[in-house]
Amino acid sequence: MINNKRVFFFRKAHKWLALIVGIQAVIWCLSGLYMTAVHIETVRGNHLVKDLPLKPLENLLSSDLNLKVNEKYYRFHSLAMVNDEPELTLFSDSQKIKYNLRSGELARPISEQDIADKAAKIYVGNGNLQNIQLLNHYPQEIGGKNRRVWRVTYDDFLNSTLYFDFETAELIRARSDLWRWFDFLWMLHIMDYDAREDVNNNLLKIAATMGLLLTLCGIGMLFYSFGHRKVKQVTTLSLLKSVHKWLALVIGLQLVIWTLSGVVFSLLDKEKVSGRYLINQQDVVRPLLELDKLKQIQVRYPAIETVLTHSLLGNPVYQVNINNERIMLDSKSLEPLSLSESTVKLIATQRFRGDGELLQLSQINVQSTETRKYQLPLWKADFNDAESTSLYIDAKTGNVMGAKTDTWRLFDFFWMLHIMDYGERNDFNHALIIFAAAISCFIALSGLLMLFSAFKWSDFSLWTRYRTKRINLNSREGELVTIQANKFMRLLDLFNQKNIAVRSSCGGGGSCGLCRIKVIGNCDVSPADRQFFTETELQQGYRLACQVELCESISLELPARYFEQLK
Structure with missing residues (x-):
């Protein structure tokens, strides 16, 4: 049942x-x-733009290059091709300076024409260039940062927009x-x-x-x-x-x-x-500008695309990028660095800010669910804190990629x-x-x-829940039962309240047709009744109990035991 x-x-x-x-x-x-x-x-x-191959740096760090800068007061930041020009970026305590290595002069600011040329090279959509604007801050659709950005709009049906970095003309986002x-x-x-x-x-x-x-x-x-x-x-x-x-x-x-x-x-x-809350952030320690060392790097690696600076255990290092390969160089000897297990252990313990201790180190050379977004090879440092944290460390650069x-x-x-x-x-x-x-x-x-x-409307009235009326239930044999029931209750609700076992698999929704009863006399016919009964059955008084609303006097053809339960 x-x-x-x-x-x-x-x-x-x-x-x-x-x-x-x-x-x-x-x-x-x-x-x-x-x-x-x-x-x-x-x-x-990403379908709106194409990738441009990175150009290797031109061999412009010649011995006769004379930058008008005092090497004692500036630290090296990066060396890269910017808008097809070799550019050296330096830092001091108060400013950032960019030099064009082709001319030896200060790099000129990115112009609107530079952005137009760059956009023409990478845009592969069907629209025409509509507008180029220099905005004072990022729009919300690319993060809303308080930084200047170039915006290029097109008149295609998707209102495509490209955003370029204010300083480097690099594509930031396509929207x-x-x-x-x-x-x-x-x-x-x-x-x-x-x-x-x-x-x-x-x-x-x-x-x-x-x-x-x-x-x-x-x-x-x-x-x-x-x-x-x-x-x-x-x-x-x-x-x-x-x-x-x-x-x-x-x-x-x-x-x-x-x-x-x-x-x-x-x-x-x-x-x-x-x-992220488990990783200590570290300040980047940049080496002093030494043009001779940059020249040596370019001589050793003529196909380099960029030279960047990083910190490794508080010491500055150079990162040379060649065809997606990363080579770390000691800032003093310029020798390639290889991270030993002891070095990785120091990195892990210094960068982890949780309460646990280091349990083990292991090398990772095969992708897993935890490393699917990281570039291999990696070191995995497991800690015994409450979160069973694992730090993942880049095996080539020593950078902490993340914590799981x-x-x-x-x-x-x-x-x-x-x-x-x-x-x-x-x-x-x-x-x-x-x-x-x-x-x-x-x-x-x-x-x-x-x-x-x-x-039904009565379902939304709290007052109707407390409004009752006297209902007379009559059997075919003439037996009369008078009960006090909710004014808007339906017959199946009453049966359920009185524990009378009338079958229903839809809970009174009128979709199963199992709560079949016979009403003596006139009774309204609902759309659900018409789904389950023929016209002859409806004339004979067959109805679904979940559709019959209680009126002041209603006659039913029910077994005598049901009337006993209703008393």
């Missing part, structure tokens, strides 16, 4: 939760479909309406309508929890919803309910996973997930389930999740439409 009270509870909770968070559930599904269907690389605008739509939907998805970045806001926590309860109640209803009578007349509503139910059966578990993982994401502090903790591992596990990528945990644009997201949209939209038939 179907547990009517349990089914009633699931249905009642499901419809009220849907009333509260139904619109947000639709937003989650629609925004999720957009995020999965439009590839993230396209959203980021289009695809990104703007993504960003708008992300705002709605995480319910942060201001900064669009807080995934731990209280509104989201409440909504996500209610969304989880909504899906759990829906799954609870599924267990009882497949025992029903065959409909005699198919209506739009009955068809909608049937498709809603069967699609929920297909992806119901994934709906629970999505809402459960959403709750987990909203509760896990994003700073703890990132692990138990909080991150929990997040990553649910992230895998959320995006349905059970291998690399990185792809949320694959066919499986797009298919599931599309089905979820239909479920959410159809559920929202069905809400209009699930409620």
Whole structure:
């Protein structure tokens, strides 16, 4: 026998939760479909630009190069090709100076024409250049930093925009309406309508929890919803309910996973997930400008693309980049540096700011879920703190790439389930999740439409809950039972209240047709009655108990034992 009270509870909770968070559930599904269907690389605008190969530095550090600068007061920052010109960047205590090594003079500022030329080289869209502007700060769509930036707009149908660095003319970001739509939907998805970045806001926590309860109640209803009578007349509503139910059966578990993982994401502090709070930040110690050493570097490595400075255990080092290879040089001897295990141990203990001690070091040469976004080879430093932290250190540069903790591992596990990528945990644009997201949209939209038939006006009046009237129930044999019942109660509600076992697998929704009774005399016919009874049966008085509203006097054809329970 179907547990009517349990089914009633699931249905009642499901419809009220849907009333509260139904619109947000639709937003989650629609925004999720957009995020999965439009590839993230396209959203980021990578299809609008092409990569230009890095040019090796020209051999311009000749012995007769005379920079008008006192080497004692300036520290080396970088040496690179900037806007097709070899540029040396220096630092002092109060200023940054850039030199053009071709002329030996101060590098000229980037001009509007430079930006136009650079944009023409990398833009591969179909639009024409519309405008070039120098902005005093980053727009919100690229982070909102208080720094100057060049903006180039095009007149294509996606309103494509390229942003270039004010000092180097390097491309910062490419944006289009695809990104703007993504960003708008992300705002709605995480319910942060201001900064669009807080995934731990209280509104989201409440909504996500209610969304989880909504899906759990829906799954609870599924267990009882497949025992029903065959409909005699198919209506739009009955068809909608049937498709809603069967699609929920297909992806119901994934709906629970999505809402459960959403709750987990909203509760896990994003700073703890990132692990950044466990890494000591270090100041970059830059070497004094020594042109002779830069000349030696260029002689030894004629194909270099950039020379940068880093710090290693408080000492300045040069980083030479050649065809994606990184070579670290001692700033004094210019000899290549190789990180020994003892050096890595010192780096790990100095950079870790947690409470634990170093347990072990291990070399990583194969990608794993924890290292999927890092460049190999790596060193892994495990600590015995409460979070079981692992620091990942670049085996060539000594840079700390990141920290992975138990909080991150929990997040990553649910992230895998959320995006349905059970291998690399990185792809949320694959066919499986797009298919599931599309089905979820239909479920959410159809559920929202069905809400209009699930409620009646009396459901929204608190006063009606306490308004009762005397109801006379008559049997065919003439037995009379008088009870006090809620004015707006339906017959199935009364049976359920009195523990009378009338079958129902839909909890009173009028979709299973199991709560069949016979009313003696006139009784209104509901649309749900017409689905399950022929015209002859309706004339004979057959009705669904969940559709019969109590009136002051109603005659029923029921077994005598039911009237005993009603007394």
